[in-house]
Amino acid sequence: MQVVRLERIEQASQNVTARSLGLVACTRCHLAWPKEVATCGRCGHKLQSRDRKSLQRVWAFWLLGLMCYIPANLFPMLQTRTLIYRQEDTIVGGAIELIEYGSVAVALVILFASVAIPIGKFLAIAFLAISVQRPSSVSKSQRQLLYEVVDYIGRWSMIDIFVVAILSSLVQLNVLVTINPGTASLFFAMSVIFTMISAHSFDSRMIWDAQEVDKESAKDE
Amino acid sequence: MTAHTAPKPRLDLVVCPSCDAAFTLEKPQHGERAICKRCDSVLITPRRKAGLQIIAVSLAILILIVAASVFPFLSVQAGAAHNSVSIIDTAMAFRDGPLIFLSLTTVSLIILIPMLRVILALYVLIPIVRDKPPARYAARAFRMTEALRPWSMAEIFAIGCAVALIKVGQLVDVSFGPAFWMFVLLVVLVVIQENYICRWSVWNALNKPAKT
DSSP: OEEEEESSSSSSSSOOBTTTEEEETTTTTTEETTTTTTTTTTTOBOSSSSSSTTHHHHHHHHHHHHHHHHHHHHHHHHEEEEESSSSOOOOHHHHHHHHHHHOOHHHHHHHIIIIIHHHHHHHHHHHHHHTTTTTOOOOHHHHHHHHHHHHHGGGGGGGGHHHHHHHHOOOOTTTEEEEHHHHHHHHHHHHHHHHHHOOOOOOOHHHHHHHHHHHHHHHHH | OTSSSSSOOTTTTEEEETTEEEEEEEOOOOOEEEEOOOTTEEEOOOOHHHEEEEEEEEOHHHHHHHHHHHHHEEEEEEEEEEEEEEEHHHHHTOSSSHHHHHHHHHHHHIIIIIHHHHHHHHHHHHHHHHTTOOTTHHHHHHHHHHHHGGOHHHHHHHEEEEEEEHHHHSSEEEOOOOOHHHHHHHHHHHHHHHHHHOOOHHHHTTTTTOOO
């Protein structure tokens, strides 16, 4: 597939943004309007050159997500009942048990998906939110990439919830063996949903604005 | 500008949604793609006959979602005990107390939202492909499909099945029902549909005045 790189409006050293042209682009349909327009005439979405409350929303949902993530790890995710025993597994507990049984690979996949990814996501969103407010040593394109990865990977954490749903509807064999969902599943789902909203609230254009703000503040001094 | 002249959008520009860089519009040929010079986001990817192909794939997805939700999906056997479930049963697994919210969320994420997105996409695309003026509220409908995109999780559910099978494989015998294979096909089609659709081209087609 051939790639056409779009040329800038003018070959200047500085990037031309919609904002510097006095325009505002719709975040849904990407149409550029003069900045005084309040709602996009094409798709009806609210127009905002930069969402000032974006960071507040990011942090609010980030905190909610983190608060739900703690009980998600303390309470049992699955409750297994067989003829001879009854067992309640937390996320980490279930993985450790799998290691004891010898399925190390599966345990590592579970630990990666339900522990490493959520924690990594919290750290990444926090880093991005902090980095747009103070100078960062990480380049903009790397941060943009990080944002895209976080945004993409966020949904995949729901996999745990689906596994619990499949297991607890499928394994209902009366007295022999039954699996039921535990309280943690609710908290885990909420944590995933809140962190997804947090990541979506982040306006990635702020990453690219940072430099211009630095220059402006340097001028003021 | 006076208050009497309605502000006009700049149709001659393309603005990158990720970094706000503005470019003069230069429409790529079919099969080419235009990417942002500043942050490398893909902006425009037109394809020949994409509209018709997306409509065909969307119809197939719609039929598969309905069929896959009602047919048995997986069944387990341990000794004489046997149980087989459909996707609806799976989604309704969280029945006790506050977990009912989880059931509703799961049904929405794996059945309702993917279905709604496909129906809205068909509503938007069919008039465009037939060279008719866009349907009423088509732009709003397409905005909604775009907003719902991250919340459509059919493909994640499919991977969840694989993990679940590994987990209970040792405990009980699991066999696949017809809906399982429909769901696998569904996931492939959803991915194809997502990658074929050029959002800029759809929005551009929606610039024409809608049918009233």
